[in-house]
Amino acid sequence: MNLNLTLLGQAISFAMFVYFCMKYVWPPIINGLRERQALIAGGLADAEKSSQKREEAEAEIATLLQDAKVQAADIVAKAQKRGNEIVETSKDAARTEGDRLKLSAQAEIDQEVIGAREGLRKQVGSLAVEGARRILGSEVDQSKHNAVIDDLVKQL
Amino acid sequence: MASSQAPTSTEYIQHHLQNLVFGYHPENGLGIAHSGAEAAQMGFWSINLDSMFFSLVLGAFFIWLFKKAADNFNTGVPGHLQGCVEVIVEFVDTNVRDTFHANNPVIAPMALTIFVWIFLMNLMDLVPVDFVPRLGEAIGIPYMKIVPSTDVNVTMGLSLSVFVLMIYYSIKVKGGMGFVKELTLMPFGSSNPVVQAIFIPVNLLLEGVSLISKPISLALRLFGNMYAGELIFILIALLPFWAQWALSVPWAIFHILVITLQAFIFMMLTIVYMAMAHEHH
Numbered sequence: 001m002n003l004n005l006t007l008l009g010q011a012i013s014f015a016m017f018v019y020f021c022m023k024y025v026w027p028p029i030i031n032g033l034r035e036r037q038a039l040i041a042g043g044l045a046d047a048e049k050s051s052q053k054r055e056e057a058e059a060e061i062a063t064l065l066q067d068a069k070v071q072a073a074d075i076v077a078k079a080q081k082r083g084n085e086i087v088e089t090s091k092d093a094a095r096t097e098g099d100r101l102k103l104s105a106q107a108e109i110d111q112e113v114i115g116a117r118e119g120l121r122k123q124v125g126s127l128a129v130e131g132a133r134r135i136l137g138s139e140v141d142q143s144k145h146n147a148v149i150d151d152l153v154k155q156l
Numbered sequence: 157m158a159s160s161q162a163p164t165s166t167e168y169i170q171h172h173l174q175n176l177v178f179g180y181h182p183e184n185g186l187g188i189a190h191s192g193a194e195a196a197q198m199g200f201w202s203i204n205l206d207s208m209f210f211s212l213v214l215g216a217f218f219i220w221l222f223k224k225a226a227d228n229f230n231t232g233v234p235g236h237l238q239g240c241v242e243v244i245v246e247f248v249d250t251n252v253r254d255t256f257h258a259n260n261p262v263i264a265p266m267a268l269t270i271f272v273w274i275f276l277m278n279l280m281d282l283v284p285v286d287f288v289p290r291l292g293e294a295i296g297i298p299y300m301k302i303v304p305s306t307d308v309n310v311t312m313g314l315s316l317s318v319f320v321l322m323i324y325y326s327i328k329v330k331g332g333m334g335f336v337k338e339l340t341l342m343p344f345g346s347s348n349p350v351v352q353a354i355f356i357p358v359n360l361l362l363e364g365v366s367l368i369s370k371p372i373s374l375a376l377r378l379f380g381n382m383y384a385g386e387l388i389f390i391l392i393a394l395l396p397f398w399a400q401w402a403l404s405v406p407w408a409i410f411h412i413l414v415i416t417l418q419a420f421i422f423m424m425l426t427i428v429y430m431a432m433a434h435e436h437h
Contacts, residue, residue, distance in 0.1 A: 002196055003309060004179070006204040010211065010313025017215045017273060022265035025222040029245045030264070032229040039231055 125153035165394050172285060172390045175204040175307060176299040190298060204307055211304035214276040218269070244272065248423070255427045258329070258434035263427065266321075270314065271423040277305040278382055278415030282408055285389045305382040305418075308375065315375035318426050322370070325433040339363045374425055381418050385411050 129149050163171065170192060177195035179202020180186050188205075189195035195202065225241035234242060248271055252264045280303040292300040304310045326335045342363065344355040385407075392403045 002177075002199070002202075003312065004177070004198070004200050004202045004204065006175075006207050006307065006309035007313045007316070009203060009208050010310045011317045013208075013212055013215055014269070014273075014314055014317045017219060018262070018266045018269045020219045021222070021269045022262060025219065025226050026245075026265035026268060028226040028229055029222070029241065030249060032226075032231055033242060033246065033249075036231045 121153055125149055128152055168394065169387075169390055171299065172289065173301070173387070174299045175301050176206040176297060177202050178205045179203060188298065204301075204309060206300045206302065207304045207307040207310050210280060210302055211273075211277060211310055214280070214304070215269075215273050218272045218276060222268075222272070244268070251424060252427055255424070256431040256434070258431070260325070260430070260434065262321075263430050266430075267423050267427050270426055271419050274305060274314070274378065274422050275416060275419035277303065277310070278419060280304070281306070281382060281385055281389070281411060281415060284404075285386070285393050303382060303386055305378055306386045308379045308383075311375040311379040311382075312371075314378075314422070315371040318374065318429060319371035322429050322433045325430065329434050330436065339367070370425075370429060374422065374429075378418050378422050381414060385414060 129145070129152075174192050174195065177189040177198060178187070179189065179195075179198035181189065181194055181198055183197075184194070189198060189202070221237070222241055225238045228235070228238065230238060245268060248268045249264060252267050256263050283302060288302045289300040292298075301307060323335075326338070330338065340356045340359050340363070341352070342359055344359055346352045346355060388407055389404065392400055392407065395403065
């Protein structure tokens with residue numbers, strides 16, 4: 001329990017250890033800790049930022065979606081209108097075409113009727129001549145009576 | 157206890173409280189003291205080899221361990237050692253920041269050194285009292301106190317170093333006159349020069365006592381706590397071997413608190429004294 005040189009020895013050791021601690025131990029550890037703090041703070045700030053960005057993006061998406069819906073509705077409406085127009089036009093065209101076909105058919109029918117009537121008239125003429133020849137029993141000279149027959153035919 | 161017959165209780169206790177002193181004895185010359193009386197006759201110019209050895213080993217262990225953690229410092233996920241070291245460093249750093257507001261790069265590392273070193277020295281108290289001294293006797297070392305902080309030289313060495321730094325920083329920060337003024341013009345002051353002159357010796361006495369008591373109380377608080385703790389362990393060791401655990405275990409568990417607390421108190425007071433030295437009035 002006597003005070004002796006140990007006192008000085010301890011003081012010297014203490015100074016030595018403090019020096020070593022100050023030089024080699026404290027700075028790297030405390031700097032490392034500060035660095036980690038900065039790292040964590042940075043990470044948190046980044047997370048905050050990205051969450052903010054996500055919110056912004058979500059808002060943008062909502063706007064875009066709204067626009068797209070409006071546009072789509074617009075397009076559908078236009079398409080419907082156009083479709084109606086096309087249908088109307090087609091109807092008109094069909095009607096015109098139908099009329100035209102009807103007219104040409106009518107004309108053809110008329111033609112046929114005229115042709116048929118002509119043929120019938122000729123056949124009736126021949127039949128009449130044949131009949132007359134048979135009734136008269138005589139030779140009816142075709143050439144002699146052609147004029148008469150033609151006249152008859154014309155009267156049919 | 158190198159003697160052949162079993163020692164008495166008094167001898168046992170005295171033996172355990174005697175340091176291994178190396179010095180110059182007026183009669184026996186340079187060598188190791190073989191009794192407390194011889195050690196006392198050696199006077200100031202001797203050295204406690206056991207205190208020096210264990211404190212140096214523990215201090216070196218502290219530097220080695222913390223340097224290892226510092227060298228492999230990972231700013232990402234820390235390992236076990238690093239986590240441990242980080243907790244201690246952060247703890248010390250927080251205490252220094254809370255108390256010490258000036259800018260001085262020495263204070264925080266010094267506080268860390270004090271805390272860990274004293275803790276390690278105190279921790280030696282938990283090694284059963286006879287283990288290492290018996291080993292020492294086996295190789296011919298007569299005395300061995302393995303708890304450096306139960307040696308008043310060790311605690312005084314630390315507190316006087318702190319005291320020297322205190323005065324150094326006081327004078328550096330406040331100037332020589334500032335330091336003298338602090339000692340003489342406080343706590344009693346007066347605008348009347350005559351009254352002030354009467355106050356000066358009173359102030360000097362008060363402040364002088366408070367200044368000197370700082371290192372003394374710092375050293376003796378740690379020394380007293382550890383010495384008493386060690387003494388109780390020695391007393392418990394006098395019990396029959398089968399009964400010792402009933403007292404030594406509770407005391408050791410309680411002592412875990414004491415050694416940490418004493419290390420913390422020493423560190424905290426050092427920081428406070430340094431903060432006072434850096435304060436401007």
